[in-house]
Structures are given as C-alpha cells and as structure tokens.
Amino acid sequence: MLIKNVNYNMLILGELQRLEDLSSEYKAILILISKRIRRDLWQCGKNDVMLYKMLNECGKQLDMAYKGPDQYMEQDFTDYILSLKPYSLFLGVHLQPYYFEKFVSDVRLENSRNIIEKQWDNIICAAENSDKAFIDIFDDVFSKCIDQYDDVFFHTLSDSDVLCRVVPEWGWDESRFIPWDNIDNMNRWNPPGKTYLYLSFDESERKYNDELSVSEYICLEEYRAEKDNKYSFCHFKPIKKGRILDLSYNDVELWKIEMALDRYQEIVKDLFVNSTLSDQAELKKMGTTKRSVKRYIKKNVDETIIDRSIIEKAIAKTYLKMVCNTIYKKVDEDDNAGKEKAYKSFHILAGYLESKGITGIIYPCTRTKKIIGKNLVLFNRYDAVPIKDSIREIIYK
Template identity: 50%
Template sequence: MNCSNIGVLDELQKLENMCGEYSGELKFLSKKIRRDIWISGKNDYILSKMLKTFNLVFECMYNITGEFSLGTIIEYVLCLSKYGIFINLALNATYYQKLIDDIQMESARLIIEEQWKDIYASKDGMKTFIEIFDDIFTKCINLYKDKFFHELKSTDVLCRAVRDWNHDTDRFIPWSNKTNNRWNPPGKTYLYLSFSEKESVYSDKLSLNEYVCLQEIRAEKGKKFSLCKFEPITKGNILDLSYNDVSFGQLKGIVSDYQQEMTQKMIDEMMSDPNLIEKYAGNKRNLKRDIKKKQKKNPVDESIIQESYAKQYLKMVCNCIYKKVDESSEDKKEKAYKSFHILSEYLENKGVTGIIYPCTRDNTISGKNLVLFRKEDAVPVENSIREIIY
C-alpha cells in the first residue's frame, strides 16, 4: 500500500468522524467515495489531496460556527462534483445529484427506522411517526386524493396463489385468519393479491403478477401451485404506498419541472408582445412590475408542491419499512408486524379500503401487492385457475 493510498484512507476516516451526530450519513458518503470515486492506484494522490483540503475547510467551518447539518454534507458533495473531473472522468453531474439523493434517503432511513420500531414513541421532543404521518395524510394525501389514491378497475390485474392443484375458486378466498400477517393481526382477515394496472411478462412461463404471488407465499422450486385471477367488486379507496417504481430524484423533480413550466409560460407570454423591446428598454422598473402582475395572474399551484413533498416522504418511508419477514414464531412475527397493524387500523378509520405496497421478497423487480381490508371487495374469476409446477 503506497503513501497516497494510505492518505485517502486517512482522509476518509477523518470524514467519517467529522460529526458524531451525522456519523451514519458521513460513513455512507465515505463508502460511496471508496466504491465509486476512488480508483485505487490511479487517482490516489489527487483524491487524497482533495479530500484533505475539503476536510480541513469543513472542519474549520464546523469548529468556528458549531453548526453541522445534512446540508453541510450536501455542500461537501457539491465540492466533490465541482472538481470531480480531476478525480474520476467516468462520473458526471448526474452521478453527484443521485449521490445527494441517496444521502438524503440514508439520513431519512436512520430516523424512520428508529421511529418505526414504535410508531407512538418519540425522543428529543420530535413528533412520533404516527403524528407525522397523520399531518401529511390530513393536510395533503386526503385533500388531493387523485394524486395518492387508486380506484380499482376491471382492467387491473389481480392474482392470488395457493399450494397444490385441483382447487375450485373458493379455495382462493382467504380463511378466517389466526396468525400475524404484514397488515393484519390475528382475528382480522384481509385479502392479499398481487397487483398491476396492466399485464406484464416476467419470464416465458410466468407473468410478473404470478411471479410476485409465488414469491410472497415463499414458493419452493419443483412444487405444485395454482394461480387464480381476481376482479374487483368495488372501486374502493386504495392508498398507494408502493413507490418502488419511481426514484427519489423523480419525486423531487415534480417541483423543479413545475417551476420550469411556469417560468417558460411567463417568458412565452412576454415574448409574444411585439412591442417588448420598446416597452422595457431602459426601464427595468416597468419590467419588474409587469412580471409581478403576471405572477399574480398565474398563482402557484400549492397542490403540486405539497404532492412532491408528501411523495418524497412516502418514498423515504417505503424504502425503510418493507423488509422480508421470515420469522416462524407468532411472537416474533407480531413484533415485526406491529407497526403495520397500527398503521392499517389508522387508515381503516380514515376510510381507506386497501393499500398497494411493493413485493417484499424480490427488490430487483417493481412488482406490487394489494391488500384489501374487506375480503369481499374482490372475487375470483371463474375459469381463470392456472396450475403450474414452479
């Protein structure tokens, strides 16, 4: 190991230890630098010098002001981005923007995972998970339902799988529940289905919905399984809590895209005036006055901004809470699913009839599931049963 190589490692260690309160986020950034930006043996010297400079500057700022935040880490990344061409030619501005998104997601994960353990508990005067969720649900989600809810349609693809062959459609209707499942405790019987708005292929033998069904029941290779399609009886009031097919950056982009659209609209209106140059030449005061008038005529649509922020929060939540649960004992399953049970009860009381959530068994696909709080809200489709050996 050469001196420059050791220098990089030393500076990364200093970065990780820069602020104990944000050690998780700083370690995450350090790992990304090791994995993506550092090309060992090729850019050791330049990277070590650059990191040393950045660390010195940011440590001095922290010592002088006593302030350190997530924004400080983002500023650090922006410095890396500015001089990134000297470090790794393969990385561009898009990489660093995604790195910022990833750091924000990691910061949220550290907070939300702790809150999710007990969604009624809080520390350091912070709101509890359920209080934050209730704020967002009441002030945004429930006000702009078209942006967060889905009404079931006859064209939606719903599917359910059971073990073995030679079943009639009644077998696909869930029995009275006596165990803990993700969204329902013992004594409550919900209907779990795979969900998509259109049919899509997973392999030459399975649709994506069928694959998701088999994954969720932990299907073993070489065993017999039956698959059945369902159709909705009611449109319902289905809350989308999946967000596994959209990036955090895309959700942030809702606001920036809207801002660009509004700006371009104003520019187009002004440019359409044939007397534009004569009207404003040498008279910036008139220009500013007319811009303000046009802004009043085209007020900001607050629902778009609220949609973006709410969906960013839901994306953060969904990235944290959906994990495989392979516990066999009911006590351990109850502990793993406790917060889900509380959240589903909260949503039922708010008039929600079901939840769309991601496939938890395979995060390499964008498969989705649907849980209906009333098992009667969808029924098996006659003659749709398909028998397979997995």
Template identity: 30%
Template sequence: MLKSNSNKATIRLQNISSLMRFANEVKYKDGRPYDIDRFIPNSENASLNRFNPPGEVFIYLGISLKRDLNNIKDEVDYITQTCIREIRAFGKENAYVSSLNFNYSRDNRNIKLIDLTIADKYNDLDDIVDKIVKLQMMNDNERNKMGYKYKNRISDLLVMMNIKLISDEIFKPVITNDEKIQEYEYAPFHAFANYIRSRDYGGIVYSSTMNKGGKNLVLFNVEDVEPNIKDGITKYIIKENIIEKF
C-alpha cells in the first residue's frame, strides 16, 4: 500500500491545526514549578511507550487536524480532553496537570505523516468491504461509465481497508504499569513505527485509545516541533472530572 498508494494515506505537518503536550503535576519533586524542559522528551525522562522502542526518544502530542475544525466546538478543550485521559488524570481527587503548546516551523511544514485516522468515518471493516463488493458486481456498462474513476475508487477503498485493519486491531489500550508487559504489548507498535520511519515518514497520526474521537501524533524527531514559549505553560486542576485553569 505504501509503495503504490502512499499519497492516499499521507498528510503533511501543515495539515495539523494545533499541537499540545500535557504532564501530570505542575511542580518538580523538589518544589520548583515546571519549566519548558519538562515538556521536551529526552533520553533521561523518556519512558517506554506505544511507538518508541527502548532507548529511542519520540515526542507524543495531542492534536487537532484542520479538516476536522468545522466539527470541533472548542479546539483547546477537544485536545485537552484527549490528553488528560491519555495521562490518566481523570478519576483522581484534585489532580493537577500542566500543558504546553507546540509549533512547527515553516521549514518543517512539509514533513510527511501517515494518517491512520482517515478510515474513522467507517463504522467497521464490513462497511468498506460492502462498498468494494458493490463496485466489483457492476456490469461492464456501469464500469465504462465510471471510466478511470472505477479503478481509483477501488484503490481508495483498499487503502481504507488496510488503514481500518491497522487502526481497529492494533490500536487498543495497554493499561498496565508493568514495564515487562508493556514491552511485550508494544513490540508490534515498535516494529510498525520502524517500518513507517524507513519509508521516510516523520511521524504517525493515530486515534486516541483513551478518548473516542481524539487524535494524537507521534513524531520520530523531537526537534520537528518547538515549544510555544510566548504562551507559556498552562496549569489545571481537575475536580470530579471538571477541568479548571488556575
């Protein structure tokens, strides 16, 4: 699929509207308030995660895509809800969290990303298969009327089918703090990320496993985005699942 139809599952970094990164707490253990460095992964604070193999540092961000903006009432809240669920902050009594916005530079706007959310509009794999079958059952006259669009439509649906398979069957929550179990469960993700990176992609857009409808981005190179120092760090307190700034 990526060799012959990669454009159908590819977007660019410039197709992303906003990027945010969240962290539990608002202070370091020694009492100092968080600074910008807290939000930039490095070899010292990076932990085993869904896509980065042990010893490698990727950056994970909550995002909104420009194509979705018409369906999002509050873009910041949309990303916040996803990120707070991703860091498991809901359900705690008086949880404190912090966030920081990130930007991409003009030079990085064309970085390729594989978009594993393009098939989210289909309820399940059968929806896509049904559409392919209906096209294949067309008679010759119907196919001739469609012309080149017939082949393109089949190709589009086959890409959607592959993406739907990956998104539905692989991206399921791994809820455990046991690193041995995590390493085992994340192994297929690591292999997948390595392959995507070998195809010259800079990252992966994928659906949140913790918040339905939310989207995340993992970038293989931390330096592809930079913190928005001007806006600074935002602090929140969560009381009974209600998010408030402070």
C-alpha cells in the first residue's frame, strides 16, 4: 500500500546503507551489490516504491541468516541476489539475459579475489586461515586435473598463430627483435638472470583500427609506447610447438562455466533416476530403510553414468578463472624494489611451471580495457624466431 508523503528515495538509500554495513569481512562484496542495484535496478522516481519493497523484503532473508557480527557466508549474499530476481520483473527495467547469474558470479569472483590475493602475496607460505600455500594448492589442481587435459588447458603453437614484438626506432634487421641477455632486469615472469621471449599473442590476425592490428596495438600498450614516437614491429614464427599453459581467462566468464556444470548435474540426476528405476521387480522388494536403499543403489546403479572428467575440468576452469581474475594488475613501478614486490610471485609460479615441462604461458594484457588482448611468454627465447619480411615501421599516432 502506497503511503503518502513518504520519501521512498531516502528509504532506499537507508536499505542500501544497511546492506553495506552488514559485515566488515564482506564489505567489498556488499558494496559491489549495492552499487550494482543503484546502477542497474534503480530508476530514481520511476520505481522507488517497488524497489524499496523489494529491498526490504529480501533484506529480511539476510536477517534470518544473521548468526552474529561477521558471521555471514558468501552463500547468504548470493541467495540474496537471487531473491531479487522474481521482484525485478516489476521494476520496469531492461536487464540482459542471465543478468542475475552474472551478478552472482561477480560476487563469487570478488570473494575469491580477497582470499587468493592474500595467498598470492606470499605464494610459498600458507595465508591466515589456510592450511596450504598458494603454490601447494595450485600444484594440487595442476597435477590432478590441468596436467591431464592437454586439449583444454594447453595450447600448441602453430604457424597460424599471430606472434608480434615491438622495439623503439626504425632501421633494424630481424636480429634486434631477439631479446638481449638479461642480467639485471626483471619482467612479469622472469627474474634477473633469466631471459624470456615476450610476444603479443592471437590465434588469427585481427584489425584494431586503420593503422594497427590487435597484435600491434597490444605490443604498444605493453611497451607503454608514447605518441609521435617511432616504433618497429616484427612477427615471429614458432620453431617448437611447445606446451603452452593458457593462464589468460580474460575471455572466459565464470557464470557460463557454472551454468554448464549445473546443466550436467541435471543430466546426471536424470540418468541416476532412470538407472535406479530400471528394475521394477527388485525395486518393489526394496525396504524403506536408509540401509536398504543404499544397498539397492550400490547393486543396481552404474556409477559410470557420471563422467568425472566434465566435473574435473569445470572445477579447474573455475579455479583458474578466480586466480587469473586476482593476480593480473598493472605494474607501473620503475624501481627494482617495487618491481620485485609486484613480480616475485609470478617468478615463483614461472619457475614451478618450467620445472613441470611447460614451455610458455599465455596471459592477458593488463594495460588496456578497450579490447581483450593476450600475450605469450616463452621460457626459451629461441622457441620462436623473427620473420625477416614482416618488419613494419610506424610513427605512433
């Protein structure tokens, strides 16, 4: 019932502020939820009454989940988001398909980021409230799953891959594009004393604008190129197919992984029910005790109906998405101390992967959000060689 002279705008702000203040431990998640509601669900003056009622009603669900200060769980907040979904139909707003599924996955990514960030900062030591260090957890996932599915988690280099490198100035031959021996410098993946080959990576040539390909643009961004300066590009071809671990995941959406797994779980349920009901005669003989039901299922249900590889791959993809969502940030430090702090965990992970026979890593470009860009680092700088006739010179505009 609409109450006259009530400022629903202020009531909504009150509900959102109450939401943000529910838990200090989950503060970042609660602010994310509040901002998303303000941005996507609230059309000030048009749906204030309905939005307030929705927030008030769904807030009662969180009140029921309250176990004491900072005693909430991530699931409480994802349930809250999903409880908004039925009410959203009455708000008069246009939402993209699977909006709430994406919303939930963003909350899970934010929560995992807070956890993984602490582990990543000290990669070889267990973080507070964790039994294992990041590198040990990664090793578990890598050894038991990732390493078993080459076609899913690894890339084999081919001549069709677009590999590009940039250097400043003009007039170079192809030898200039091979990295010089590294003694003192460190980059994202290599510590001082190790020389890796860094390239932009794409599986096909794509146009960025009239002047640049996507590969060239990514090169310029990674080099932090300055406008009106001269630069030279050179493409590379692989001479070793290698075993390249894909740690980019900037074009992978968590909600799609989760929805695919949910669909498979429904398929398994149907198969399980059909298998259970296949022998009606014996089913009638079955007792109703828990023990008798377990005995019947063990005897009659074929466990091979479950394809464990589907579940394993989905779990590993989820983990890698969460890791990649956390660890890649712009690094603008120019001094060695700043770089060492920012890159030390990458150096340890690269050393671990190299010890496992991995020859390179695909990782995302963090310098731009205009386009999804990827890079490639090869642990052996000679695993790909410059193509002489591909050198191109530009003035960056």
